[in-house]
Amino acid sequence: MALTVAVSQSCGMCFGGKQLRCAIILKAGRGCRNVLGTNMRFSNLLLPKIPKICSRSKHKYAECMLKLVEPYDESSIPQPKLLKKASVVMGYDSLNDLFKYGRADKDAMDDFDISLACKRFPCITLGSSPPVGLYDETKAGGSEMKSLLADQSCEAVVSNSMDAELRVDRFGLSEAWPSLYPALPNESSTSSEVGSLPSEAPIEPLLDKCISCVPGLSKRLYHQLENCGFYTLRKLLHHFPRTYADLQNAQIDLDDGQYFIFIGEIISSRGMKAGCSFSFLEVIVGCEIADTETTSGDEVVNIDSGQKKKIYLHLKKFFRGTRFTSIPFLKSIEGKHKVGEFVCVSGKVRAMRSNNHYEMREYNIDVLKDEDDLSLRAKGRPYPIYPSKGGLNASLLRDTIARALQALPANFDPVPKEITQEFGLLCLFDAYMGIHQPKHIDEADLARKRLIFDEFFYLQLGRLYQMLEGLGTQFEKEGLLDKYRKPRLNAAYMEGWSSLTKKLLRALPYSLTSSQLSAISEIIWDLKQPVPMNRLLQGDVGCGKTVVAFLACMEVIGSGYQAAFMVPTELLATQHYEHLLKLLDNMEEDEHKPKIALLTGSTPDLQTGDITLVIGTHSLIAEKVEFSALRLAIVDEQQRFGVVQRGRFNSMAMVNSDGSPKDDQHMAPHVLAMSATPIPRTLALALYGDMSLTQITDLPPGRIPIKTYIIEGNEKGYENVYKMMLDELQSGGKVYLVYPVIEQSEQLPQLRAAASDLETISQRFQDYSCGLLHGKMKSDEKDEALRRFRSGETHILLSTQVIEIGVDVPDASMMIVMNAERFGIAQLHQLRGRVGRGVRKSQCILVASSTSSLSRLKVLEKSSDGFYLANMDLLLRGPGDLLGKKQSGHLPEFPVARLEIDGNILQEAHMAALRSWDKSVPKFNVGGTQSGQDW
Numbered sequence: 001m002a003l004t005v006a007v008s009q010s011c012g013m014c015f016g017g018k019q020l021r022c023a024i025i026l027k028a029g030r031g032c033r034n035v036l037g038t039n040m041r042f043s044n045l046l047l048p049k050i051p052k053i054c055s056r057s058k059h060k061y062a063e064c065m066l067k068l069v070e071p072y073d074e075s076s077i078p079q080p081k082l083l084k085k086a087s088v089v090m091g092y093d094s095l096n097d098l099f100k101y102g103r104a105d106k107d108a109m110d111d112f113d114i115s116l117a118c119k120r121f122p123c124i125t126l127g128s129s130p131p132v133g134l135y136d137e138t139k140a141g142g143s144e145m146k147s148l149l150a151d152q153s154c155e156a157v158v159s160n161s162m163d164a165e166l167r168v169d170r171f172g173l174s175e176a177w178p179s180l181y182p183a184l185p186n187e188s189s190t191s192s193e194v195g196s197l198p199s200e201a202p203i204e205p206l207l208d209k210c211i212s213c214v215p216g217l218s219k220r221l222y223h224q225l226e227n228c229g230f231y232t233l234r235k236l237l238h239h240f241p242r243t244y245a246d247l248q249n250a251q252i253d254l255d256d257g258q259y260f261i262f263i264g265e266i267i268s269s270r271g272m273k274a275g276c277s278f279s280f281l282e283v284i285v286g287c288e289i290a291d292t293e294t295t296s297g298d299e300v301v302n303i304d305s306g307q308k309k310k311i312y313l314h315l316k317k318f319f320r321g322t323r324f325t326s327i328p329f330l331k332s333i334e335g336k337h338k339v340g341e342f343v344c345v346s347g348k349v350r351a352m353r354s355n356n357h358y359e360m361r362e363y364n365i366d367v368l369k370d371e372d373d374l375s376l377r378a379k380g381r382p383y384p385i386y387p388s389k390g391g392l393n394a395s396l397l398r399d400t401i402a403r404a405l406q407a408l409p410a411n412f413d414p415v416p417k418e419i420t421q422e423f424g425l426l427c428l429f430d431a432y433m434g435i436h437q438p439k440h441i442d443e444a445d446l447a448r449k450r451l452i453f454d455e456f457f458y459l460q461l462g463r464l465y466q467m468l469e470g471l472g473t474q475f476e477k478e479g480l481l482d483k484y485r486k487p488r489l490n491a492a493y494m495e496g497w498s499s500l501t502k503k504l505l506r507a508l509p510y511s512l513t514s515s516q517l518s519a520i521s522e523i524i525w526d527l528k529q530p531v532p533m534n535r536l537l538q539g540d541v542g543c544g545k546t547v548v549a550f551l552a553c554m555e556v557i558g559s560g561y562q563a564a565f566m567v568p569t570e571l572l573a574t575q576h577y578e579h580l581l582k583l584l585d586n587m588e589e590d591e592h593k594p595k596i597a598l599l600t601g602s603t604p605d606l607q608t609g610d611i612t613l614v615i616g617t618h619s620l621i622a623e624k625v626e627f628s629a630l631r632l633a634i635v636d637e638q639q640r641f642g643v644v645q646r647g648r649f650n651s652m653a654m655v656n657s658d659g660s661p662k663d664d665q666h667m668a669p670h671v672l673a674m675s676a677t678p679i680p681r682t683l684a685l686a687l688y689g690d691m692s693l694t695q696i697t698d699l700p701p702g703r704i705p706i707k708t709y710i711i712e713g714n715e716k717g718y719e720n721v722y723k724m725m726l727d728e729l730q731s732g733g734k735v736y737l738v739y740p741v742i743e744q745s746e747q748l749p750q751l752r753a754a755a756s757d758l759e760t761i762s763q764r765f766q767d768y769s770c771g772l773l774h775g776k777m778k779s780d781e782k783d784e785a786l787r788r789f790r791s792g793e794t795h796i797l798l799s800t801q802v803i804e805i806g807v808d809v810p811d812a813s814m815m816i817v818m819n820a821e822r823f824g825i826a827q828l829h830q831l832r833g834r835v836g837r838g839v840r841k842s843q844c845i846l847v848a849s850s851t852s853s854l855s856r857l858k859v860l861e862k863s864s865d866g867f868y869l870a871n872m873d874l875l876l877r878g879p880g881d882l883l884g885k886k887q888s889g890h891l892p893e894f895p896v897a898r899l900e901i902d903g904n905i906l907q908e909a910h911m912a913a914l915r916s917w918d919k920s921v922p923k924f925n926v927g928g929t930q931s932g933q934d935w
């Protein structure tokens, strides 16, 4: 019944959301079947309707689709075009993506997660509002979106998330660079007629037009392209060449399948009908090349002086479809190539039967204007090699892209000219031409730079929007923008610190290093501002970040506020809690000593304001935790939490428990994120482009460098390791043994396992007691195992990588990592940082399973600089491996850019994005690694 309604209405004029939903239910239940028993495919009826409905109702129905298909598990879900298209309408690459990220979105993210949006497409998105503008594919045909943008210009961009008075116009954006907010095309220009690309610039949304706007596209090819995911012009133009063939000048032997470049004259051009629905174009080009038969092989061929021979190139292009057999069509294609014109042809040759005749089916052809042009072209131009996609072969894609390029207007660049000029960027038109049809390899490089710049620029711009949106009041927003306008190194020196902070400082059993001092001065300066701080505190492992964070907490507590300290594991929460208790014990007697709490299973009452500092894991951001006056949130090991959780603190402070917004006086808390994994600057910028950076660059004095050994894990190797271990234990040291897994498994018998090794090690070192620590243990068991190791009750701790982050046992002096090749370089550096934290000389032994893995580990033997090692890891293994699976999930995907090599473009894009807030923003120095810079 529902089906009948859906189908009959879909054929009529009114096809509403309700019907669509019925249809989807049916579709999801039945799969892609011929439901009417006719040849008409149900999904074909629906396909054109979905984008319209979805764009009209801002994805509401697309979201419904997600709900409707939820009951089906991934394997049983039918994969009809309909659902595929729906997922694309929602901004996912495929149905699988929709399930993977769509569900994650729903489950984990009440707040907007920029990384997911960026994964779909670079865009500017504000909070939970639909993505706006620059790279939103869903705009194709979306008339409502059009009017939203066109009528309200950039105001609409921020209206739903920012105070009315602080609309974008106040940022001077629209005034400064109107092209960032281009007019959208007229209604008529959204029609999907073949070849309806308007020549006058309807600017940016042009790229988000349906693929059907590419001139001369047959219906069949249109559907093929759509099925392969090329829904919009942008998708097509972003199908970049895999590489460029090095075209050889055709003055030598022509081998089949080689890429060559020729200069010649068009001899004939014929459009021919070859069947009732099949035609082809054949252009014959005559060229002169050196005759190798008359020159000896060793001779350098000089075309001007040597013997020449004439060859004939048959350039062929095929067309399928009755409309391509019409005489007007054939005449029009053959008329594009004029007999007598000098051309430069490049592509792959195949010898034909007759001598000196060669066929080319994959080619580029350019008309040469004069002699200069002729000699220039003859030097060879890069020939783009495309990857095929979903059954569409490379040459078909090349042709379609070439057609789309021909129809592009030259002036559709949304990035302001000031920016392109300042950063030496090509305009967008030249960039697309340059990447697809470069005249020279340098041009392709420049084009790539521009396209990479765009990826980064929109990401950074999005992050800035997001940051402003995260702020509660207009005052904060103004303050933040002001900070960007007048960047300077700011620090609050000790005289300005609260008395509580100074007391804790005096209670420390050591003096702060100069780096620690400048870090805390900078942080305290920021804490005094009426604008929420958003700062990343970075430093190598063991450099003393925790104490800097404690001092920052004291500063807000001293002013009558609360602080929260969020860490990734309970183990670390307990450790920090005990550490701080000890420091507070050392503090001068004071009736105002801060009351601190450890948030474990039960929630302490934070509403009374009695407890001023709470330390806990992510349970701190649970709904039920309510603070009375939260002013500072410390997020330790922040990349393990990600943007969403970091953002939770902001939203917590801005709404009351009943969900109503707090008044303007209520400032969002300052956020100080700490990272112990030294992240290369580029990566940090991509991940946390919205944060200021403070780096601790030195280690506490008296640290003795850790001696690192790389040993092969054969019988002899292990004997050596055990001997070194015994020596260490006998001299009073404590040893960590780190394993890649908890239990031995049949699948990976070569891996040593912590629990399985406990007995062996206990037997071997009978005079010393052993402990076990791994992630599957209960948290009180873990605490106990660590406590016993710290107190010296156990001398050897067999552990998995749970100890990698933050565990601080200053007198632990030896670390042995089994199957060390299973860990990344940065991870091993972190692990190694668990020793050498006190005054005792420490050693780290990395046991590799095979000779082949030794060389990769050698870098750790040579360097103990975390930033250097992280850079190496980034170069060798890419950002995903450096950050680990979970963390790299927060990293946006860049189709052309590679973070490990394109760092400078990212920094430029960041500067450009900052500059775009205010034309008068002075130059930012984002290149240095000095601490305290807003980047």
Ligand SMILES: Nc1ncnc2c1ncn2[C@@H]1O[C@H](COP(=O)(O)OP(=O)(O)OP(=O)(O)O)[C@@H](O)[C@H]1O
Residues within 6 Å of the ligand: 510, 511, 512, 513, 516, 539, 540, 541, 542, 543, 544, 545, 546, 547, 676, 700, 701, 805, 806, 807, 808, 810, 833, 837
């Ligand atoms: N200025 C200092 N002088 C001497 N010891 C210090 C100093 N600052 C910190 N420490 C000590 O150094 C050790 C490591 O400090 P902390 O745990 O704060 O480092 P971290 O940077 O947080 O390390 P990780 O990256 O491993 O989490 C601790 O035992 C701490 O007490």
